[in-house]
Amino acid sequence: MAFDISHGSRAKPNCGMCPAAVACLSGSASQDDGPRWSDMMEPHSPVFPEGKSLFMAGEPATMVYFVRAGCIKTFSVDEDGNERVRGFHLPGDVIGMDALGSRCYPSSAGAVVPSQVCAIPRARLLELMSNSPLLMRGLLSRASQDLASALAFSGDYSADQRIAAFLLDMNDRLDHRPGETQCLRLPMSRREMGSFLRLATETVCRVLTRLEQQGSIELKNKAIHLKHAERLADLAAPVGLVSRMGELPLAA
C-alpha cells in the first residue's frame, strides 16, 4: 500500500498531504477549490478494519466518501443472504455518487482490507457542485466512467475474458511503482472476485490456474504477476474496458 494507514488514523484530512488527493481532485476542482475542498471534509478520516461496513443499502445517504487507502467494496445482499459485489473502490475513487440523486444508498459498502476514507456530507457536496460547475463536471465525469466500467463488466463474456479484463483493470488502477514488474497484489478474495464477475469461486480458481499454465500470469496467492499483459489484453479486448488512466484533462 502506498499510504500507510497504521499511522495517523483519524487524522484530519489534508488533501495537500494525501497521496490520493491527485486522483480525488483530478478533473474535479480548480486550484482554488483545493482549500475549500479540505474544509468540506469531516474532521476525521475514519479507519475501517477488514469487513467493517461503511453503510448499508437503504440507509439514508448522508455522506459521500473518497477512498484514501485500502479497498472498499459496494455490494447488495439478496433475499437468500448471498452477497453480490457491485464494485471495488481503490484510493482516489468516490463512493456514494449513485446516491446523490436519491435519499438512500442503493447498495451497501464495506472494507475489503483495512481502509481509510474521507467523508463529505452529501448536502454539502451538492451545494458545492451547484457553485462550481467545474466540480460538477468532474464528478459527473467520474460517475460516467464508473458507469461505463460497470456496463463493460456486465457484458456476456466468457470467464476467461472477464478475468483477464478484471486483472488488467486492477493493474491499471492499483498504483504500483513505475518500472517495477507488473505484480498485482489483489486486495479481494477469490470469492469476492467471483461475486463481482458473476462466477463461482471455483471457476475463478480454474481460470487463474489455466492462465498460469498458459504462461500469461504467475500466481503467488493474492499476488499475481502479469507475465504477458498483451496476451491478457487480446483476451480481454471484446470486453471493451477502456483504461481509466485516460483521464479527462482539466480543460473543458
Next chain:
Amino acid sequence: MAFDISHGSRAKPNCGMCPAAVACLSGSASQDDGPRWSDMMEPHSPVFPEGKSLFMAGEPATMVYFVRAGCIKTFSVDEDGNERVRGFHLPGDVIGMDALGSRCYPSSAGAVVPSQVCAIPRARLLELMSNSPLLMRGLLSRASQDLASALAFSGDYSADQRIAAFLLDMNDRLDHRPGETQCLRLPMSRREMGSFLRLATETVCRVLTRLEQQGSIELKNKAIHLKHAERLADLAAPVGLVSRMGELPLAA
C-alpha cells in the same frame, strides 16, 4: 401508442401539450422551470424511423434527448459487429445523461420503432443544472434510477428470472390505460430482448413459450398478456428490480 407521431412531426416542443412531459419533468424542475424548459429545447422534435440512429458511440456528445414517443435503444457494437443493447428508453426517459461528464457518447442510440425525441444541447443543460439545484437533483435522481435498474439486470440470474423481471419492468414503464387488462405491446424484437438480457434469441423464445405453457402469460406475437403477474413477480423477485413508478416526490 399514447401519442400519435404521424401528425405534427418536427413540431416545436411544447411541454405543456406533450403527454410525456409529466415524466420528463417529474422531480426534475419546479413549476417555474416549465416555460424555461420548453425554451431550452431545440426548435424541432425530429422523428426517427425504425432503425435510424440518433448518434453513434464515440461521437461528440452535443445533445441530451428526451423520448417523446416510441422506443429508443442504446447499444454498443463489439469488434465482431455484434450489437449489445444497453437499455431501452421509453417516453419520458432521458438519453445521454451518461455523457454529461464526458465529451463523447459512450454508446450508440437508435430507434427501435418510429420514435420522436426532444433535444437539448448538453452545454445548456449543464448550465441549467448549475442554476437550478432542483433540476440537478432531479436529473441525478433519474440517472441513479437508471443505474440501479441496469445493475439489477446485470445480475447473475436465470433466463426465466431475467425475462420475468424484464416483462414486469416493461409493463411498469409502458403506459397502458388503467383498468385495461395488462397487455404489453413490446416494441423490440426477440433478438433485441435477448441482446439486452444477455440471452440467445432462441432462449428468449423458449422461455416465453415455457411461461405461456405454465399459464403465466399469453403470447400474441409482440403483444404479451400478463395473466399471472404475481407468478412473474415471484419469479423475478431475486432480481431486485424496484418499480420506477415509485418516483421521488418533488419535496426535498
Next chain:
DNA sequence: CGGTTCCTTGAGAGAACTCAACGTCGGTGG
C-alpha cells in the same frame, strides 16, 4: 497446535448456446 477460512482440484449435472430446420409475418412486384 486445533480451528477456521480460503484456495485448489476433480467429477458430474444442468443451463444456455450453437447449429439447423421450419413456420409466420409483412412487404413488393408481377
Next chain:
DNA sequence: CCACCGACGTTGAGTTCTCTCAAGGAACCG
C-alpha cells in the same frame, strides 16, 4: 390476387461452458 422474398419467430438436437457438490491442501489466528 398471388407468388416471392427476407426478416423474424419457434422448435428440436447436440454441445459446451459454468455451476454444484465433494474433498483435500494451504494460510491465518487465537
